[in-house]
Amino acid sequence: METSTTPAQNSEVTLQRVGNEAILHDRRNGRAHVINESAARLWELCDGHTSLDDIVSAFAAAYGMQPAELRDDVLYILSKFRQLGVLA
Known part of the structure; x- marks a missing residue:
């Protein structure tokens, strides 16, 4: 997933x-x-305007970690959201 990607919620969810x-x-x-x-917070950040990098940075700041430590976890949850069809 591109770092400039801006995940968006499905409007029916x-x-x-x-x-x-x-x-x-x-x-x-x-x-x-x-x-x-944590997944709910991530879903809320999927507003169609916040980039993947900014989402990862927000999570890193919230949990006192480095972005590189959380990137794979964020990508994993986003992939699950895509499988469930909750993202646009």
Whole structure:
């Protein structure tokens, strides 16, 4: 994935927070995907304007880590989001 890529949420998917978890509701097929808080934060950053590099940097700052340490994790979650169809 290019560093300038700007992942965007699918407009048919909504996020609902429940305690320490979150649920992505897909209105197209009625499916619900339970995700953890970190994945929910990542999904919220997928606004179609924030670049992959900026997303990784935001996570690194939030967790007190270097961007290189988190990049593969962010890419993995984004790939799962693509498989689920929750990204545009």
